[in-house]
Amino acid sequence: MKITLNPDEKVVKIVKEGLKKTGGYCPCRRERTPDNICMCKEFKEQIADPDFEGFCHCMLYFKERNGD
Ligand code: SF4
Structure with missing residues (x-):
């Protein structure tokens, strides 16, 4: 899992x-x-969700899921 800024x-x-x-x-x-x-509660929950991949609501951060 990786969190990066929007490119x-x-x-x-x-x-x-x-x-x-x-x-x-x-x-x-x-x-x-x-x-x-x-970081808001929603994005923290998305980070904790193993199935979530994508941007936070504001599109500041991107969460990349581990390749499985
Ligand atoms: S910028 Fe993203 S992580 Fe920060 S509060 Fe807004 S939606 Fe949440």
Whole structure:
């Protein structure tokens, strides 16, 4: 399992700027709850899910599944 940044630097820049503005809360969610502090609960659960491969909701991170 590997977590990498989106290879699209433009997306990374936009999401990181958003995170700076929110003070660490997910920029693509309205609720400022502890679950939405980056890395958010949803992405942590996706990381823990052996079947999940893909981007986090904001597309900042990509989770690569192990080849099996
Ligand atoms: S992991 Fe992705 S979706 Fe979750 S808070 Fe961070 S940028 Fe947003």
